[in-house]
Each structure stands twice: as C-alpha cells, then as structure tokens.
Amino acid sequence: MSTYILILDDDADVATAAQLLLRRRYGQVGTLNDPAGLSALLARGVPDVVLLDLNFTPGRINGAEGLALLDLLRAQARPPAVIAMTAYADVPLAVEALKRGAGDFITKPWDNARLVAAVDQALARRGAERGVGADSSALMGESQAMRELKALIASVAPTEANVMVLGENGVGKELVARAIHASSRRAAGTLLAVDMGALPESTFESELFGHRKGSFTDAKADRAGRFQAARGGSLFLDEIGNMPLAAQAKLLTALERREVTPIGADKPEAIDVRIISATNLEEASLFDPSVFRADLLFRLNTIVLRVPPLRERREDVPVLLRHYLQMYEAQYQRPARGIAPSALDALLLHDWPGNVRALRHACERAVILGQGAEYVVADFGLAAAPVATHIAVARTVTGDATLDAIERAAIASTLAQFNGNISHAAKTLGISRAALYRKLGKHGI
C-alpha cells in the first residue's frame, strides 16, 4: 500500500514546490488548487496525509474556508492526518485548526526539513491509528483454513525465519506479511514492501542495495537501498516469481552473505532484515529452474504459508461482504443496507477469481450504484458465475447438502448468471418459466 499525500493550496507554485520536495520521499503526492474539487477527489480515495492551506481563497484571510475544508476531511470514515498551513503566523487560527482535529501546523514559507518531519510524524500517527483497528479488520475470516493460517502466522512470526507466502492474486498475501511483521520482534521497525516484478533490471541494484553519489550519471546523492532502509525491520519482496534470473543471482548473493555493497561503494554493509516474500506462481513453476533458482528458493522458503483462494473458504464471504459494505457505506456516506437473500446466494456461489480484492471492489461498486432498499445481485457487477460447486455451496448456506438445498443453489446461481432474467434462467435450467416461478416461491428466492 503506497502512501498518498495531497497538497491543497490555491497557489500552484507553492503546491508544486511542496510536491517536488515530498515526491522524493513518499509514494503518491497530488496537488489540488481549487477546493471545489475536494469532495470528488475524496470519493476516489482518501489520502493518508493532507497539507491544507487555511487561507485557501485569495482575499479571505479569516481562515473560515480552510476550517470548513478541515471539517470535511475530518468527517471522512478514515480521516487523513491533516497538517494545516498558513502564510500568516496566525496563532488563534492555528489553535482553532488543532482543536478541530489538525494534527500539526506549519507556517509558510516553510523549512523543508520541518515539513518533511511533520509529514513523517503525521504518517507515523496515522499508522498507529490504523494499527489499532487493523488487527480486527486485517485478515478477517473464521473458516477452518483461515483459523489454521492465523495459527501458523502466530507461531512463525516471533522467529527470524524467512517466510514465503503463496496464493492467487488478491487472496491477502500482503496482509499475511503485515500480520507476520506486526507480531514479530521487529514490529517496532518498518515493513518495507518492494514489488520485485516491477523493478526494472537496470535499477534493481540501486533500488535494493543503494548507491554512492557520482557512481553513475543520475546518482546525484548517496542513496540508501531498501535493504538498508528496512534495517531492524522486515522486507516484503512481493511478486518474487517475476524476477529475472540475473536479478535473482544478485539477491541470492546478498542473502547468503547477509551484506550488500551499494553501487560505487568500496566496502559492503551488513544487513539486518527479515525477508518475507510472496508470489502468485504455482508451486510447480517455482521448482522450474528456468523460472526460479533453486538455491534462492531454498533461502526464501524456510517456512511456506499458503493462502487459500476465496472459493475454497466460502464461509468467509459473508463476513467480508459485511465488513467492506459497511466500510464503503461510511466512506461514501450512503445508508446502511442489507443484502437480498438471492444476492447473498449468488455471491456465495461466485468463484471469485480475483479473490478478496475483487470482492472488495464489488462491494464498493454496490455501495455506489445500489438504489434499492437492499443490495441485489446486479449491484455487485459480477461476471457470470460458473455453476461449479452447488453441493459445497448448499452445505455452506444450509449446513447440509440435501437435494432441496442443491436445487436452491443451482437456481440462485443461474439467476445471478443472467442478472435475474427469468426466461434465460428457465431455459438454461431446462424448465418452463412457470415452473421456475413455482420453485422461486418454494425456495423463497
């Protein structure tokens, strides 16, 4: 999850200067010069930190408009950390902003080091806030598979063993990595995530191991690599299966020697990180030497955790639906609604090829688009669900797999497949429309 910082300032030059400064350190840094665009921007995603000019509109220096924006930001379901800014050393306004929930206050023109320190502190505060709720919201699900996974995490976390997390896209591998780090002895350090699949080969060494100023044309200053930056913490190497073989060799050397040599440095530096890696590759591919080096695999997979796809733990679907629907209802300030029974059946039946991430997106879509008193199947925008596992679903829904329960699951699934179109569903099921209506009545669908 990358950091998203927003700078709200009507002075485009000021906003751009802050953006250039912060972009060197943080993930995504956006600017907004017109406060009218704030609501639309928040609907697309709430930033982690907002730098808010309190004297936003030229000519209005009482700060009322800035404070109104601050209220809007603080009213979000997961409010961003706000750093208030003003061109005037206006102490009463600063105090008012702090009272209304701004976490910090700086005056313009700012000192770069002070601004960066303020953002760092804001992120740390937000991380701490997130941490409190995270344990309950992270890794939800009480299926047998999830309970076993959580038990494994609890026993593996306190060790220093390298862990490899396997699973399809969107199953929650990064959440598992975060849970391991959070319960480890390194929890006070950072967990730094690196997308190994997205690292270009040309910058691989510089990114991971760092470089010395002047060691190549773009090396304008010394730069610490991710290994050094994660010192005392954990390094999450994501998409490890997509690394080119040459890069694998360099990573292996670093892990074997437990040291890295920044480009242009004359001596190596010791590393102090725990490696948690993840891939969505099938295990068979990992054992294929043309894809992955066996010696590197051996270094990384001291412990292997497998996160099962959602279709193998359908019992977790209702709790995940509830969680994400409630989250987006709060975020988009929409009324709380229940799920129509036929929609729940269809959601349980769905194979979720995109796993929890896809379920989360489907919930967001339903909250935004849903118009009725309850959410219906069409709100979730599912692709036609393959009718594969009626028996398993019937068991999940009713606790047994009687012919009746299986029939109900098959009907619900087929209806979902055709977005509720009775004629199409009846034709596919090989019964008349009238017969289908009777069965809908019988099953209360």
Ligand SMILES: Nc1ncnc2c1ncn2[C@@H]1O[C@H](COP(=O)(O)OP(=O)(O)OP(=O)(O)O)[C@@H](O)[C@H]1O
């Ligand atoms: N058990 C869970 N409980 C709550 N949310 C979950 C769970 N598993 C996954 N998610 C959510 O689903 C999304 C995808 O999770 P995550 O990024 O951890 O998956 P991933 O396996 O690392 O994905 P990828 O392979 O695409 O990198 C995130 O928004 C995450 O919060």
